[in-house]
Amino acid sequence: MKATLIYGAGDVRVETVPDPRLHEPTDAIVRVLRSCICGSDLWPYGAKPAQDHGDRIGHEFLGVVEELGAEVTGLKPGDVVVAPFVWADNTCDFCREGLQTSCRHGGQWGSTGVDGGQGEAVRVPQAAGTLVKLPVGEDSALLPSLLSLSDVFPTGHHCAVTAGVGPRTTVTVIGDGAVGLSAVLAAQRLGAERIILMGRHTDRTELGREFGATDIVAERGEEGVERVRELTGGDGTHTVLECVGLEPAIETAFGVVRDGGTVSRVGAPQYPAVPAGFGVFMRNVTLTGGVAPARAYIEELLPDILEGRIEPGKVFDRTVGLDDVPDGYRAMADRDALKVLIRP
Numbered sequence: 001m002k003a004t005l006i007y008g009a010g011d012v013r014v015e016t017v018p019d020p021r022l023h024e025p026t027d028a029i030v031r032v033l034r035s036c037i038c039g040s041d042l043w044p045y046g047a048k049p050a051q052d053h054g055d056r057i058g059h060e061f062l063g064v065v066e067e068l069g070a071e072v073t074g075l076k077p078g079d080v081v082v083a084p085f086v087w088a089d090n091t092c093d094f095c096r097e098g099l100q101t102s103c104r105h106g107g108q109w110g111s112t113g114v115d116g117g118q119g120e121a122v123r124v125p126q127a128a129g130t131l132v133k134l135p136v137g138e139d140s141a142l143l144p145s146l147l148s149l150s151d152v153f154p155t156g157h158h159c160a161v162t163a164g165v166g167p168r169t170t171v172t173v174i175g176d177g178a179v180g181l182s183a184v185l186a187a188q189r190l191g192a193e194r195i196i197l198m199g200r201h202t203d204r205t206e207l208g209r210e211f212g213a214t215d216i217v218a219e220r221g222e223e224g225v226e227r228v229r230e231l232t233g234g235d236g237t238h239t240v241l242e243c244v245g246l247e248p249a250i251e252t253a254f255g256v257v258r259d260g261g262t263v264s265r266v267g268a269p270q271y272p273a274v275p276a277g278f279g280v281f282m283r284n285v286t287l288t289g290g291v292a293p294a295r296a297y298i299e300e301l302l303p304d305i306l307e308g309r310i311e312p313g314k315v316f317d318r319t320v321g322l323d324d325v326p327d328g329y330r331a332m333a334d335r336d337a338l339k340v341l342i343r344p
């Protein structure tokens with residue numbers, strides 16, 4: 001089969017790799033219907049040292065069950081399923097606490113011996129715990145939104161949930177990438193009173209408005225902080241959803257949060273230390289967030305997609321075939337595309 005490999009910064013190739021086979025009785029083989037490129041794939045695409053062998057990449061996919069190991073329960077060949085961006089048994093103590101990203105028997109797509117999602121098929125470890133059956137056909141128009149359940153939408157949702165967003169909450173979302181826009185949608189879904197989106201790409205902030213943003217702040221840094229404070233009577237917002245991962249974004253987050261409020265970060269941090277010194281301490285600001293246990297949220301978010309109340313798949317603004325995945329990476333790295341859908 002064909003799959004995507006990364007050889008180093010700027011060097012993504014689609015090559016023929018061995019077809020996946022069942023290794024463990026808890027495995028399944030899934031034929032991929034849709035996959036996509038994640039903002040976090042752009043970190044290795046921007047900085048991975050060159051190497052002479054490729055590493056499999058991609059951690060978001062949705063597909064059809066082709067084969068099942070003898071111990072996999074609850075699934076049958078032909079089922080359309082979505083996989084969260086880590087695999088997990090969904091039964092251990094961490095999983096029962098809703099922290100499937102810390103599963104005692106879990107792991108990451110594309111790690112040694114494990115397929116990546118950007119390919120024609122995937123061997124899925126811990127299939128019964130990992131895969132969620134979707135009540136749709138292979139040609140459903142809902143596939144883009146259902147694919148968003150693998151990572152980007154639950155990540156935005158996790159950011160809003162850990163921040164404590166609710167009906168009386170004011171929210172600032174930092175970042176107009178796919179995760180930031182998903183966080184806007186999640187905050188709106190949780191009933192936030194006011195959602196200020198900080199972003200400067202108008203085509204993206206327009207989608208942010210459609211997803212529920214009430215105000216857009218295009219300014220950045222100190223100016224951006226001042227603008228949010230102006231909009232909120234000088235106080236800032238109860239919650240701040242930091243969806244970028246760079247140091248200026250976390251600094252802005254502490255600048256726009258109201259005293260006693262909460263900053264949640266889901267942008268994979270590209271900085272070694274959080275600038276939360278005495279000032280942040282004196283203002284009783286809480287810092288939370290982290291990697292999203294997408295698996296914990298899929299059943300809760302699924303009905304709103306199936307019943308048409310939300311359409312998180314609108315973050316996909318370009319579709320490529322598997323052979324054109326390298327172009328998809330370039331388009332996302334150049335900010336030409338917001339998020340690229342892959343149709344193997």
Ligand SMILES: [Zn+2]
Nearest residue numbers: 092095103104
């Ligand atoms: Zn587990």
